[in-house]
Amino acid sequence: MLVDLRSDTVTRPTAAMREAMMSASLGDDVFGDDPTVNALQQRVAALTGKEAALFMPSGTQSNLCGILAHCGRGDEYIVGQLAHTYRFEGGGAAVFGSVQPQPLAQDAQGQMQLSDIAEAIKPDDPHFARTRLLCLENTWNGHVMSDAYLSAATQLARDRGLSTHLDGARVFNAAVASAAPGQGALDRLREMADFFDSVSVCFSKGLGAPMGSALCGSAELIARARRIRKMAGGGLRQAGLMAACALYALEHHVTRLAEDHALAQRLAQGLRGLPGLTLRSAQTNIVFIDVAEGCGPDLVAHLKKEGVLVTGMVGLRWVTHLDVDEQGVDHAIAVVRRFFGASP
């Protein structure tokens, strides 16, 4: 048995998703002619409450086009020290856009202190880059950011004349996990998107599409982003093949994210109390576990031998998704318990 918990990006398109792909109407999207891409863009713009959306090959390109649509050469964006848009995108905004990041420390929930944000906003002075944008990320390491924080941080940014961008690679997980009783996940998504001028969402993570992201924002912002996407080589032709998967995923794979969250809880529960393991969080579909000094590499090797794949060596990350079921999670738990000589 192979249980791949490295990421929610490892899922294969389902049979129904492949069907949707095969029957999609196609056109040349660089001419704006692909009806399936257009339908997806309209759908995701409506879901996030924005005027327009743009389909992108990856989340990295979506964030890059977003940042460069907000900021010009010599501008800067405020971003978490460990945020994807600073740390994990190859410095793209600086490399391609001459946009300087201003990274700030984050707490365990991924939040930058409001006072740090306020202090980092530079006065209009030729010594400084022009501070233009605040970037947040939700979920962050599986955590759902509170509305209180989203509201306060984006209000602070607006009061100081900054735009706001959400890296919402897993914002669907955040919406499902934090919807009020009786509230639909998509209504919740809209509420969270409302705090921001632009939102980037991924279809290739928990939603299970083979690839693709979308940047959502005002018509004007998206027009600028379209130009930048073309420069970045992201103008694709019959992209409706991929947009069909994303549309299918929006229709069928959002509410089921609750199953991934329940499996993450089951995994956390099964591993709780083992000496040498410290569970950090399991709020959505990502479980972080710190392994006691020295035994991380042995545990990871043991897991691999038994067909359980995770990422990390000391702080291990376990991600549940569409292609993992209860049996797989129980296998992973049993393998870890055996390693520690605990009863199954």
Ligand SMILES: *Cc1c(COP(=O)(O)O)cnc(C)c1O
């Ligand atoms: C995955 C991810 C992205 C985008 O990654 P791609 O691999 O380029 O699609 C952006 N932000 C976060 C937080 C992510 O997890």
